[in-house]
Amino acid sequence: MEKKTITYGMVGGSNQAFIGDVHRKAIALDGRAKLVAGCFSSNPDHNRETGETNHISPDRLYSDYQAMAKTESTRPDKIDFVSITTPNHTHYAIAKEFLLAGINVVCEKPLCFTVEQAEELKKISEEKGLIFAVTYAYTGYTMVKVAREMIADGKIGKIININAEYAQDWLLDEISENEKSSGKKFSFWRMDPEKSGISNCTGDIGTHMENMVHYLTGLKIKRLHATINRFGHALDLNANMIVEYENQINGGYWCSQLAAGHKNGFVVRVFGTEGGIEWMEEFPDYLKFTPRNSATQILSRSSGYITEKAASYGRLPAGHPEGYIIAFANTYKNIISTILKKNAGETPSEGDLDFQTVTDGLNGVKFVHAVIESADNDSKWVTLD
Amino acid sequence: MEKKTITYGMVGGSNQAFIGDVHRKAIALDGRAKLVAGCFSSNPDHNRETGETNHISPDRLYSDYQAMAKTESTRPDKIDFVSITTPNHTHYAIAKEFLLAGINVVCEKPLCFTVEQAEELKKISEEKGLIFAVTYAYTGYTMVKVAREMIADGKIGKIININAEYAQDWLLDEISENEKSSGKKFSFWRMDPEKSGISNCTGDIGTHMENMVHYLTGLKIKRLHATINRFGHALDLNANMIVEYENQINGGYWCSQLAAGHKNGFVVRVFGTEGGIEWMEEFPDYLKFTPRNSATQILSRSSGYITEKAASYGRLPAGHPEGYIIAFANTYKNIISTILKKNAGETPSEGDLDFQTVTDGLNGVKFVHAVIESADNDSKWVTLD
Amino acid sequence: MEKKTITYGMVGGSNQAFIGDVHRKAIALDGRAKLVAGCFSSNPDHNRETGETNHISPDRLYSDYQAMAKTESTRPDKIDFVSITTPNHTHYAIAKEFLLAGINVVCEKPLCFTVEQAEELKKISEEKGLIFAVTYAYTGYTMVKVAREMIADGKIGKIININAEYAQDWLLDEISENEKSSGKKFSFWRMDPEKSGISNCTGDIGTHMENMVHYLTGLKIKRLHATINRFGHALDLNANMIVEYENQINGGYWCSQLAAGHKNGFVVRVFGTEGGIEWMEEFPDYLKFTPRNSATQILSRSSGYITEKAASYGRLPAGHPEGYIIAFANTYKNIISTILKKNAGETPSEGDLDFQTVTDGLNGVKFVHAVIESADNDSKWVTLD
Amino acid sequence: MEKKTITYGMVGGSNQAFIGDVHRKAIALDGRAKLVAGCFSSNPDHNRETGETNHISPDRLYSDYQAMAKTESTRPDKIDFVSITTPNHTHYAIAKEFLLAGINVVCEKPLCFTVEQAEELKKISEEKGLIFAVTYAYTGYTMVKVAREMIADGKIGKIININAEYAQDWLLDEISENEKSSGKKFSFWRMDPEKSGISNCTGDIGTHMENMVHYLTGLKIKRLHATINRFGHALDLNANMIVEYENQINGGYWCSQLAAGHKNGFVVRVFGTEGGIEWMEEFPDYLKFTPRNSATQILSRSSGYITEKAASYGRLPAGHPEGYIIAFANTYKNIISTILKKNAGETPSEGDLDFQTVTDGLNGVKFVHAVIESADNDSKWVTLD
Numbered sequence A, B, C, D: 001m002e003k004k005t006i007t008y009g010m011v012g013g014s015n016q017a018f019i020g021d022v023h024r025k026a027i028a029l030d031g032r033a034k035l036v037a038g039c040f041s042s043n044p045d046h047n048r049e050t051g052e053t054n055h056i057s058p059d060r061l062y063s064d065y066q067a068m069a070k071t072e073s074t075r076p077d078k079i080d081f082v083s084i085t086t087p088n089h090t091h092y093a094i095a096k097e098f099l100l101a102g103i104n105v106v107c108e109k110p111l112c113f114t115v116e117q118a119e120e121l122k123k124i125s126e127e128k129g130l131i132f133a134v135t136y137a138y139t140g141y142t143m144v145k146v147a148r149e150m151i152a153d154g155k156i157g158k159i160i161n162i163n164a165e166y167a168q169d170w171l172l173d174e175i176s177e178n179e180k181s182s183g184k185k186f187s188f189w190r191m192d193p194e195k196s197g198i199s200n201c202t203g204d205i206g207t208h209m210e211n212m213v214h215y216l217t218g219l220k221i222k223r224l225h226a227t228i229n230r231f232g233h234a235l236d237l238n239a240n241m242i243v244e245y246e247n248q249i250n251g252g253y254w255c256s257q258l259a260a261g262h263k264n265g266f267v268v269r270v271f272g273t274e275g276g277i278e279w280m281e282e283f284p285d286y287l288k289f290t291p292r293n294s295a296t297q298i299l300s301r302s303s304g305y306i307t308e309k310a311a312s313y314g315r316l317p318a319g320h321p322e323g324y325i326i327a328f329a330n331t332y333k334n335i336i337s338t339i340l341k342k343n344a345g346e347t348p349s350e351g352d353l354d355f356q357t358v359t360d361g362l363n364g365v366k367f368v369h370a371v372i373e374s375a376d377n378d379s380k381w382v383t384l385d
Helices: A019-030 A044-053 A065-074 A088-100 A115-128 A142-152 A177-181 A201-217 A324-343 A358-375 B019-030 B044-053 B065-074 B088-100 B115-128 B142-152 B177-181 B201-217 B324-343 B358-375 C019-030 C044-053 C065-074 C088-100 C115-128 C142-152 C177-181 C201-217 C324-343 C358-375 D019-030 D044-053 D065-074 D088-100 D115-128 D142-152 D177-181 D201-217 D324-343 D358-375
Strands: A006-012 A033-039 A081-085 A104-107 A132-134 A159-167 A221-229 A238-245 A250-256 A265-272 A275-280 A286-291 A296-300 B006-012 B033-039 B081-085 B104-107 B132-134 B159-167 B221-229 B238-245 B250-256 B265-272 B275-280 B286-291 B296-300 C006-012 C033-039 C081-085 C104-107 C132-134 C159-167 C221-229 C238-245 C250-256 C265-272 C275-280 C286-291 C296-300 D006-012 D033-039 D081-085 D104-107 D132-134 D159-167 D221-229 D238-245 D250-256 D265-272 D275-280 D286-291 D296-300
Touching (some): A006 A019, A006 A065, A006 A088, A006 A324, A019 A081, A019 A324, A019 B019, A033 A065, A065 A088, A088 A104, A104 A324, A115 A358, A142 A201, A142 A286, A142 A296, A159 A201, A201 A221, A201 A238, A201 A250, A201 A265, A221 C238, A238 A358, A238 C238, A238 C250, A250 C238, A250 C250, A324 B324, B006 B019, B006 B324, B019 B033, B033 B044, B065 B088, B088 B104, B104 B324, B115 B132, B115 B358, B132 B358, B142 B265, B142 B275, B142 B286, B142 B296, B142 B324, B201 B238, B221 D238, B250 D238, B250 D250, C006 C019, C019 C033, C019 C081, C019 D019, C033 C044, C033 C065, C065 C088, C088 C104, C104 C324, C115 C132, C132 C358, C142 C201, C142 C265, C142 C286, C142 C324, C201 C221, C201 C238, C201 C250, C201 C265, C221 C358, C324 D324, D006 D019, D006 D065, D006 D324, D019 D033, D019 D324, D065 D088, D081 D088, D088 D104, D088 D115, D115 D132, D115 D358, D142 D265, D142 D296, D159 D201, D201 D238, D221 D358, D238 D358
Parallel strands (some): A081 A104, A159 A250, B006 B081, B159 B250, C006 C033, C104 C132, C159 C250, D081 D104, D159 D250
Antiparallel strands (some): A238 A250, A286 A296, A296 D296, B159 B265, B286 B296, B296 C296, C159 C265, C238 C250, C265 C275, D159 D265, D265 D275, D275 D286, D286 D296
């Protein structure tokens, strides 16, 4: 039977950017969605060049996203979804435009700037009956899915404690005295409130902690308090948080872009009454699992001790590292399956729906706002919802 | 400027197999070669299904590889290369058929069964002026390329010692008394001399040790002695070797498919008078480097301490795991660049030619034969070449 | 020249306890102090047996510490110091008794229950001109001393962030539903406020975080806020804290006795503008050091890249694990050197004085009180000092 | 009950040496043997100073070992054993002297230079009914004992493969061109055949591989072949070996003092039909255990999953690193228990006798000779026994 395919368009993701290409490669891995339209850059040269690289027909290469949404929505072969990989400050307007044009949306995180915007996008997508996925793509790793299933299966008992951190060091030059004295100027867009909103570090990486813990455990943050460090800049570069979940247990969170020695150190530990689980994004093919009073086990993608459903995400034999692009591909696999079923008038399965949505994006926006609000108010408790 | 693309066909690689799909995904990552023809399986259903999955036009879906070579060679839009991912015993005949038909070949390792076959393939490809790549794809990892450059740059001084191992545990069931007593029957094709030739373990994974050390250091094995263990089976499941290189230094090699706890434990250590380097395929994004009398350094894909040329292979920011498919993609990137230049009448650069060829495949066959010959002759020294 | 020696006595540390024996073994390693008196247990059998095991003369085996302090203080060959390794609630009274009797004191942490008690002990020791050491013995590890020197030397620049955790899992049975349903009863003394004061987890292990960060960096906590989790018990079993240092930078702290998979997971990370340092007590012979924009280095005890003064603590060639007892021995080495010099009327060197004192013990008590006060007051900021 | 104690003397082990002090500290840890006599150095100043440091009575401080053996053997309070920690070339004569004087011997490895010497020492000790221990002290680590019990209990099934390595880098300066050109001269005694016999690297560290594998598994080497590398020096600095055990399975061994990045990298892996075990001396408190088709487990010293007998060696709670001196202490613990029982006319238990003896020393000498003989004869097979 021929593989069913759909089509998609992109806003953002010129050849000059990083994450757009990851989206394209991840989608290409399974070959079930074809890129046919795009508005890749506001720079006409970059837009044209990226269109050519991706064999986009000239009539579907758009100079602005409004035209793209309008034109595509009226074509008989209109795109099945749009993938938005532009800078953060533009997500809201672009996503809204495509939703109003009746097109399914896949959007990078953080979803948008304000809780109101996020709630509006959620409302529109629900009213229109459209798919709205947000690419918290780390949830696509096979061993993350294994961890989630193990927790749901009670392998670690009742959850009693959470510890999460996301540490990088790539912005260290921004505050180094040695660099400053060299006269070098910094102009990273993530540090610019116009483009990043109220937060740099928490919005860019800290939000993954809230999302991943929720994905793994189902726990929702009830309230939190936080400190952030701006080190003379407009936005946060480091943040510490203590969160309180619905069941009155706590979690310690830390994110930083100034932690020398950490390239992409995203680590989540979930502890329960009967065991603990640890996952690190830098070594995503492994999962540490310690049953109470037993030796720590190093699980990897392999038959035997991981469940069938989660194992179905593994695309290589155990021991062969899968990596980041496969995590994205697993995310898109479910998004595309869901769209295919919806197009066919079928009901997506629970497995198909295993991707992060506008609701998760909204939760992320609330989390970021709560962190900054607490930190800017002497670390008072801020309640979410 | 539009991205230049070429076309390719596959022999082997049905949806039921593993490695063929890896090749397709790796090629798809860069989108510079399109799969347009195939003879994916001798099973007509599997062949048809795989053709459909990959959108192969019915007239280019072939029931036998001879027909494919013949027909494709006469088409004006003939494939630019064929990728051969069939079981080992068929590589020789298929590769020869396509070479004779004037089509560039990319073939899985081990190249073929005998030294004579390998030499014949090498000769034909040279006479015909065709590209003949062999996918020792681990050489495509960014940090392997970094290691190679560091060694060439003298970072570890004069090489004095090598240690390599490739340990897996997936065939342990074959010799477990517990499994035997369960009445379970095993019939893995790699254990069948008809399909694997004279070696299972050394031919499948041991050969990577010889290839990788040569790739990293340029060293050639002069002679070796070995023991193998068949544990009552027709072919080797475990092998130990001591090799002697041109410069009279030695290396200790070990490969096994019976080493519980090792999923894909390919580790190469190169020691020199001024330092040492270690790389592990299970954590391919890292490289251990210890300068003499200094602390061990953990290098990762990142600017600053890795050279520009090697760094150009990195496709993600440091800290994001790249994985196995990107190693394959890097290999194909160079193969495709070379074919594109050749098609355009240009001379491929040294960087384009950074992939393993029929000569490396021939060296691999010689190595495997030497190991088995030594082991079957009370571990006598066997000279290569 | 004969090695100069002194004598000491112990209160607590019967053969039935753990930490007393560690003290004896650590002191025995260097052979400069001889155990000659003791009141090892309130249980007469345990006391007598431990006395015999340690060859204590019957006239110096005491049934209560008051008698011991009184008698020893009047002997011409009175002990040079007493080592107190009793449960926490008795530290204050015992230490005071020996100070008043004019005998130098070495006391386990936590020093005592209240800030007032700690200040009183500090005052008496200063008035009497007596040594009062508190065995925060992790500061005795060679690589901790190396880290301290590197930070002082500016190797990581200006400190901008701290992360510390101390996670164990040995009290998990206390809250496991599976264990409870088995009818098993728990009665660990650390969970009893009478014996542990206001805190179990923070007082027992959390206090090491405050102490170690101060030892490594010189930083003092200005204020902190915290949550603790008692899980139905009288005292804390898990705690999260955000601390603020004098220079307005922050630190995230976490301690737990319920973190499955962590046996004695004490980890401290110090980040600066020019690099970062990480030390783990479970692998104490190593130190991770990452200079800004460079590869992470794994330092170990060895010549070349560690400073002479710190290296002098290493007692074995690099690669041979030194372990916990040597950390204690290094601590006692300095205490004994200081007492020897004092006895001889000489001034101890800065190196001799490199051990933790009653002032550090006082700081620890303040820290523990601040954590519990904050947690019990809806995580309000609590200022230290 | 008072702790029973015995006395001992030392030959070698001046304050200027390393390993003698380790022996003294290890014995001191348990306090059951008191050092009362010694001939610490042929240098009278060093001898006297070490005697004073250790409070040796002047009449039991000897200027030559012959006088020591003679005098001690006639004292009513003669030493219960002598500990020999002199350079290798003197072991034989000293050990023989004390045996003939009727004194139990503990001797450092390698035992002596020739198989004949070793056999003679074995014969004398047996005839005299004396204890003759050889301090292959790595067998004293708790987790080594755990591994041994697990293997004996069938946890990894029937053994099918061995891999061992012992890699250091401290002699790299000896062959560095950079160092040579600096005019620096090297004169390490281990490189001198007069003092080290026929082997440096294999005799010093390689011998631990043979001993440890035998200790863990009971397997004896039937024959082996080897290459060694002298790099222009008189003795080996690097060696590769393939060994064949009684049951026709093989092992790959490698030892080196030129492997940059390895400080004391002693690693032994034992693979069986039902699982595998790995132990590393640099992280001695941990043991990797992988049951067939299951996740790798990281065992540590702790209740629950390690057997009672082996666990009895642990002296600290899990998570606190024990280190090298405790391994020595565990070895001496059994030696001293055996001597105490023998003195009391009792039969030592199997547990008491868990230390390496002159027979193990003899096996070590045979192993070293076989390696050098094979390497010097074009890697021919050399049979042991």
